[in-house]
Amino acid sequence: MIELSGLTKRYGEKVAVDNLSFTVRPGIITGFLGPNGAGKSTTMRMVLGLDRPTAGDVRIDGKHYDQLKNPLTYIGALLDAKAMHGGRSAYHHLLCLAQANGIPARRVHEVLDTVGLTAVAKKKAKGFSLGMGQRLGIAGALLGDPRILMFDEPVNGLDPEGIHWIRNLMKTLAAQGRTVFVSSHLMSEMALTADHLVVIGQGRLLADTSMAQFIAENSRSYVRVRSPQRERLLDVLSEAGITPARTTDEALEVDGDKSEAIGELAARHQIVLHELSPQQASLEEAFMQLTAESVEYHAHDGQPPAQRPPRQQAWGSDWRKG
16 A cells, blocks of 8 residues: 655745645556646655655555665566666566565566566667567566556557556456556556546646546536437427537437436337437546646647637636647
């Protein structure tokens, strides 16, 4: 378990992490999300004792990182896959980590096999591709067979097979009762992987909730309906107190989860439906909605500012300049 209490980090006048408090629990995959510059990497570095907090506290199974004897047996982490001596082979890189943490040498062979690098174990890390470097970094995180795993952008550089592998690996680790804390900007992958989400913006906590609840609370749900008897359907819905919105493709949209009620009304009045589909926003849309005011860096399309249209938040709630 990882416990953060009032964790704060300042660099001069810049507040990188602002009074963060949350708990990463065992048995589930906790996703760690936030825009660029939100403070995710700084938070992870403080968990590992690489940066000292300005205020607050962070504990790993009740202890500070510097209190852990042989820390790789408590927590394994991938923060930077390039943080290794390029002149060492994959095997010797892991062997050095093992010897420094009281881990048997046989464990090196086990994790190399787990990540699929046995065939290149004697090759120097400086010749590795980005994806191979990621696999070696993950091997280092697994080396001590820890109860807590922390990954920052673990799918970076991996091919589709590798992405599928790391996704299943994290699910297996969580199913074993381990604590899995993962940060990623790849929303589609996070939606398939995480059970729980912690979202921060400008160093502050924005959400600490389940994946399903996060999407429900930060997005619009509605029912999309199409019928060749559109006008009659509109009358029936109006009589039932349901007010749909018309779309440009001749469909209707009804806010909320009213698919069963609409289907029963249509059947009762013998109205043919060509589509009756509940719609829910994706994790990416919900994330954009929640963090719209916390984005520090905005990219533009090259148009001069005077010609650039204003940027609309999700669902058209208000407008702000990009």
